[in-house]
Amino acid sequence: xxxxxxxxxVLRDVPKDxxxxxxxxxxxxxMVRQQASGLYSWLPLGYKVxxxxxxxxxxxxxxxxxxxxxxxxxxxxxxxxxxxxYDAYGKEMLRIQDRHERDFLFGxxxxxxxxxxxxxxxxxxxxxPLNLYHIQWKFRDEVRPRFGTMRSREFLMKDAYSFDxxxxxxxxxxxxxxxxxxxxxxxxxxxxIPMRADTGPIGGDLSHEFIVLADTGESAVFCDKRLLDxxxxxxxxxxxxxxxxxxxxxxxxxxxxxxxxxxxxFEASVSExxxxxxxxxxxxxxxxxxxxxxEPMKATVTGPDGKEITxxxxxxxxxxTRLVPAIIEAFHDDDGIVWPVSVAPFEAVLINLKAGDDAxxxxxxxxxxxxxxxxxxxxxxxxxxxxxxxxxxADLIGIPYQIIIGPRGLKAGEAxxxxxxxxxxxxxxxxxxxxxxxGLIEPQRKTDI
Numbered sequence: 001x002x003x004x005x006x007x008x009x010v011l012r013d014v015p016k017d018x019x020x021x022x023x024x025x026x027x028x029x030x031m032v033r034q035q036a037s038g039l040y041s042w043l044p045l046g047y048k049v050x051x052x053x054x055x056x057x058x059x060x061x062x063x064x065x066x067x068x069x070x071x072x073x074x075x076x077x078x079x080x081x082x083x084x085x086y087d088a089y090g091k092e093m094l095r096i097q098d099r100h101e102r103d104f105l106f107g108x109x110x111x112x113x114x115x116x117x118x119x120x121x122x123x124x125x126x127x128x129p130l131n132l133y134h135i136q137w138k139f140r141d142e143v144r145p146r147f148g149t150m151r152s153r154e155f156l157m158k159d160a161y162s163f164d165x166x167x168x169x170x171x172x173x174x175x176x177x178x179x180x181x182x183x184x185x186x187x188x189x190x191x192x193i194p195m196r197a198d199t200g201p202i203g204g205d206l207s208h209e210f211i212v213l214a215d216t217g218e219s220a221v222f223c224d225k226r227l228l229d230x231x232x233x234x235x236x237x238x239x240x241x242x243x244x245x246x247x248x249x250x251x252x253x254x255x256x257x258x259x260x261x262x263x264x265x266f267e268a269s270v271s272e273x274x275x276x277x278x279x280x281x282x283x284x285x286x287x288x289x290x291x292x293x294x295e296p297m298k299a300t301v302t303g304p305d306g307k308e309i310t311x312x313x314x315x316x317x318x319x320x321t322r323l324v325p326a327i328i329e330a331f332h333d334d335d336g337i338v339w340p341v342s343v344a345p346f347e348a349v350l351i352n353l354k355a356g357d358d359a360x361x362x363x364x365x366x367x368x369x370x371x372x373x374x375x376x377x378x379x380x381x382x383x384x385x386x387x388x389x390x391x392x393x394a395d396l397i398g399i400p401y402q403i404i405i406g407p408r409g410l411k412a413g414e415a416x417x418x419x420x421x422x423x424x425x426x427x428x429x430x431x432x433x434x435x436x437x438x439g440l441i442e443p444q445r446k447t448d449i
Contacts, residue, residue: 001346003381003393007044009033010393020216022325023148025337029397031324038145038153045397046324048345050156053320053327054135056187056342057158064180064239066131066160071113073137077103079112082297092140106139111293111315114161118311119299125165125309128301129173133160135320147216149321150281160316165303167290170312174206174288175243177316179233181210181284182250184318186232187446189340190330192283193227195255209257210284214329217279222266223255225274235448281326284318337398338421341444346379348437349399351391353406355384363430364405367415370434371403376441395420401440403433 009030018024026032031046042050058068077095080086086093086105094106107113114132122130135158145153162173178194185192190212197209211221213228230253233246254269256262257280266275293299294311303309324343331338341347350371352364361382368380379399381390387406394402402418409415415433417440418425428436 004383022328045345052343060180060184064176066133070134075107083112108140115293115297115299125301125303129164131162150325156321158318162314163311175247182232196260197257198259206288209282211280212326213278214281217281220258221280222261223276224253224270225276227253283326286316288314336396339398341400342446346399347377347441348401349379349394351381351404353387
């Protein structure tokens with residue numbers, strides 16, 4: 001993508017109402033625009049990151065055996081009345097009526113709708129286990145939307161729902177999602193710690209939040225330091241096998257949110273040198289809630305003995321629009337965002353230091369074509385602007401690598417590569433630049449971990 005033809009409305013000034021680094025940087029880098037309180041447009045750069053995050057989520061959900069569908073944003077109030085949640089959910093739910101004065105709502109979550117889909121089509125135990133997921137926009141009328149898309153009213157959510165014959169089988173489904181989540185966050189470059197958590201309005205008696213440690217986190221968290229360096233389950237993990245050893249290994253170390261922490265237990269089970277008391281950002285939440293929805297909504301299957309059995313369910317959420325600012329909170333410096341390669345809007349930016357110069361233009365155009373042919377996701381800054389402005393933009397938007405071509409280097413047949421994360425610069429022959437960039441970038445895509 002040539003920057004001269006791209007839509008990238010970067011801001012020079014720091015927005016006054018942005019309280020945390022990710023909100024400030026998303027606005028300054030032209031990733032989002034606030035349309036109203038808690039409502040944001042995702043501009044091209046931000047949307048590209050969002051789609052890369054979504055792709056990783058989809059790949060790991062599919063790997064775990066979950067099956068993707070798509071449910072509508074608007075739901076019938078009658079389904080929620082069946083489960084008993086329509087009146088209980090509170091003012092966060094946006095209740096609406098159509099022209100016939102029928103009650104609807106803008107879905108804050110999808111337990112009722114997915115249960116209705118399941119009961120309409122699945123009749124036999126032979127069709128279980130089943131896990132269905134979608135990625136769709138949700139709306140919760142937050143009392144105080146804040147921190148940009150970290151806590152907005154409209155947000156994108158991946159929610160998966162498992163259906164099983166018994167609690168024992170449902171716990172296996174829970175463990176599959178637990179492992180899938182560990183892999184999902186690691187592929188984005190994040191260390192997300194599973195912590196015992198309150199189930200809240202979703203319900204149930206087994207729940208974990210996945211937390212990224214950050215000073216701007218919304219809640220206090222308490223965990224064993226050994227969880228921070230724990231290797232994740234590998235790509236060849238058998239999701240139809242027994243995952244309980246992985247689950248038990250991860251949950252054997254103490255980790256809990258402030259709603260669930262028992263300080264005496266924390267201090268007794270974790271040595272003083274391994275205790276971590278910090279703040280964290282929730283980037284995912286998983287629940288097992290048994291028959292909370294399937295029983296009132298009569299979601300049953302015929303068992304092996306011909307008798308009707310009420311299915312056991314679980315719910316598993318990840319918010320992509322929340323993950324993007326969480327990644328920025330984990331990866332930024334004074335100059336801007338520092339994207340991990342796997343979620344960066346572009347993997348590298350080619351900077352032409354003297355656009356309009358025939359020799360520089362020809363060399364950059366040829367190199368840009370080679371970089372694209374090599375399969376690298378490239379941005380080409382071909383704007384007629386000074387070098388300082390180009391470097392400032394590249395640092396602000398956080399592209400992992402900058403490859404720089406100018407008249408002086410061109411005369412020597414050289415290019416320069418800047419590593420955004422470390423600031424390291426290396427000079428090399430132009431003919432070696434493509435192979436060098438490819439060698440730097442490909443291992444960091446994390447497609448094979």
